[in-house]
Amino acid sequence: MIRHLVLFKLNDGVKRDDPQVVAGAKAFQELAGKIPELEFWECAWNITDRPIAYDFAINSAVADEGALKRYIEHPAHQAAAGQWRGFATWVIADYPF
Template sequence: MIRHIVLFKFNPGIGWDHPEAIAAERSSQQVGDRVPQLLQWRTGRNISERSIAYDFVAIGLLQNEEALMDYLNHPFHRKSSELWKKISSWVIADLTETGP
């Protein structure tokens, strides 16, 4: 199993009241329903006020690397990613998970 984690940080001048931020969040919330390779999908706004904190997170679980690649290339995922590219920077981590 692969745990896919993405942390988004808004560009200067962007906040949760910005229409493009709202659109990106809504799109991300739908990824789990629209991309069949995802076994689990969670998204959420960060609640930490620390300066190093990111603004939004998406966390998915996929069966294997082939499923990860299919997810990354899925048209809905790519569309959602484009919304975030306009308003943020991000970091990712893909972790191999074993056991319960």
């Protein structure tokens, strides 16, 4: 199994209640059940407010590197991630467990 973690940081001046941010969060929340490669899926807003904190997180798992590649290339994932490019930056970590 591979854990796929993503942490998003909203760009300066962008707020969580901005309509594009709300739509972006909803797009990720709706990925659950849409992409067969996802063995585990959760995403949520960070509840802490610290200078080093990121704003939104995805914690997911896939079976192997092939499944990770198919997930990343899936049109629903590409559409959701594409929304976030306009208002956030992110970091990822993929590791076996």
